[in-house]
Amino acid sequence: MSRWEPDAGGRLREAALELFATTGYEATTVAQIAARAGLTSRTFFRHFPDKPEVLFAGSDTLEQKMVAALRAAPLEASPRRALDDALDVAVALLSERADFARRRHHVIAANPALLERETMKLARLSTALATALHERGVGQRPAAMAAQAAVAAFGVAFDQWAREPGANLRRLVEENLDLLVGLVRDK
Amino acid sequence: MSRWEPDAGGRLREAALELFATTGYEATTVAQIAARAGLTSRTFFRHFPDKPEVLFAGSDTLEQKMVAALRAAPLEASPRRALDDALDVAVALLSERADFARRRHHVIAANPALLERETMKLARLSTALATALHERGVGQRPAAMAAQAAVAAFGVAFDQWAREPGANLRRLVEENLDLLVGLVRDK
Incomplete structure (x- = not known):
């Protein structure tokens, strides 16, 4: 086996x-994952630091791409507009690998420890987006509120999209943001 | 020393x-905390399962009281109105022990692991409020969005209140919710 397998990361994830x-998440070992991918555990650990990261490594890529899109938005764009650019990137990335994203979501939803890790990744995404907004001159409070609203809309949309094949993820995000405005205003 | 000290929990927290x-969070041991409170480690562990929980046990009380307030809101109240009742309870509870809450906040803000635990507690609070809203007949998506907006407004307000003695926590929450509406609408 050569030291670098073509798309070893993708094969291991699959x-x-x-x-x-x-077999279930808990009962599956890294050795079994590697064997099924036709690779060794050593190769697994060259790609992922531990078993859960085989599910979560993509979240870091997603965060980096969303932050880059936000940073690339025109400086005069409103926080919402800049966040929309970030959300567009997330939607595109997930739609490309919809089947994988949905199956991943079901595994995570069934395991409280994984669900907690997912929650932490979303919280970190929110902090990263707020920081990037703040660097564009948005105040700390509005930056935090706008980023949290965007991530909430995205997270809730993703939950529904994962359960409903055929749903439009971008539209769900948009609907959630509209929903948010109505809910907060209706005292 | 008697088995049950009066307000041992409060003395241990202080x-x-x-x-x-x-001394710093990491360098402090449970034995030192107990000794300073004039108690034993055994007594500490009768009140808290581990060292971090001496900071976080109050979050569970907060969550329970907020959920109870939301449940007690009139059935015809809008999600926002019911969440406002929950937020009022949180504000009252924190204002009563403002000095403690602020000092606690500074300890947590300085420690990434504690900050992560705080984030998880807020995420759980959000889920608990969303579930309670859903039980009142609010759809799953609006319940999740409204609860996340309320918890975001509360978390961001709390951050600022902890840094600014004299700030009005309830007003900060309200301002954050208004801010949210403007930010989401300004495309």
Whole structure:
């Protein structure tokens, strides 16, 4: 086996999801994931620091791409407009790998420890977006509120999209933001 | 020493905060906290499962009281109105122990692991409020969005209030919710 397998990361992720869905997350070992992908545990650990990261490494990529999109928005764009650019990138990325994202979501939803890790990743995404907004000159409070609203809308939309094949993720995010305005105003 | 000390929990919390502020969170042991409170480690562990919980046990009380207030809101109240009742309870509870809450906040803000635990507690609070709203007949998506907006407004307000003696926590929450509406609408 060569030291660098082509798309070893992708094969490991796919093998992991198949095993998690059939054998269960807890019962699956890194050795089993590697074997199913035709690779060794050493190769697994060259790509992922631990078993859960085979599910979460993509979240870091997502965060980086969303922050980059926000930073690239025109300086005169409102916080909402800049966040929309970030959300567009997230939607595009997830839609490209919809099947994987949905199966991943079901594994995570069934395991409280993974759900907690997912929550932490979303919280970190929110902080990263707020920081990037603040660097564009948005005040700390509005930056935090806008970022949290965007991440909440995205998280709730993603939950629904994962359960409803055929749903439009971008539209769900938009609906959630509209919903938010109505809910907060209706005292 | 009698088995049940009067307000042992409160004395342990106070001793812990004093030590965390002077010696640092990591360097402080449970034995030191107990000794400073004039109690034993056994008594500490009768009140808190581990060292961090001396800071976080109050979050569970806060969550329970907020959920109870939301449940007690008139059935015809809008989600916002019911959440306002929950936020009022949180504001009252924190204002009563403002000095403690502020010192606690500074200890947590300085420690990434504690900050992560605080984030998880806020996420759980949000889920608990969303569930209670859903039980009142609010749809799952609006319940999740409204609860997340309320908790975001509360969290951001609390951050500022902890840094600014004399700030009005309830007003900050209200301002954040108004801010949210403007930010989401300004495309």
